[in-house]
Amino acid sequence: MGFAVEWLIVIVFVFVGILFLTGHGWRLIAGYNTASKEKKAKYDLQRLYLVNGIGMLVLGILVATMNVFVDDRTMLWQLLFLVFFIIVLIVIVVLNGTWCMKR
Template sequence: TGEIRMKAQIIAALLFLVLGIVFACGKGTFLIAGYNTLPEEKKARYDTQKILKSMSRMMFSCVGCMAVGVLGSIVDAPWLVVLGIVLTVLVIVFFLIRINRESKR
């Protein structure tokens, strides 16, 4: 199960890396839940470029946190795996709050 967990962590990290690159290139607003379903008049209230920049930073930060979990799987240190998961959740919560506050015009 450790090998399967490590592969899943690597796949998730690669997915977040790809999403981070997409967002950093200024694309992918349709991938942002909530924003993609807003009517156009409400979308106009948000700075799309700020949202994409923050989303890319969040994705790259999550990749770093996930790398801690992968390292924990490699060296068989369960506490590192847990630390990676906790850090990932904290990063996501932090960035979602920040994006909601800072992206409004």
């Protein structure tokens, strides 16, 4: 992947993370924008913003770290990056389905 494209990905993750943390971008949360009013009522939107915003920022930092500190990009570093990336995605999905639900 090109160097400029990698930094563009970082910028997108950080921008979307800030967008969520400022309370905007509900249309970007997959499934929430097309859900019925009854389904939307089950979720705490502020918690969704918090989880997805922090998650996007963590993913942006992870990609930026990969860009800065891994010059040779050996297979081990690529594998570790992929594992951490998948773990963060799983945490976001699990928190969206548990902690973000209204009680």
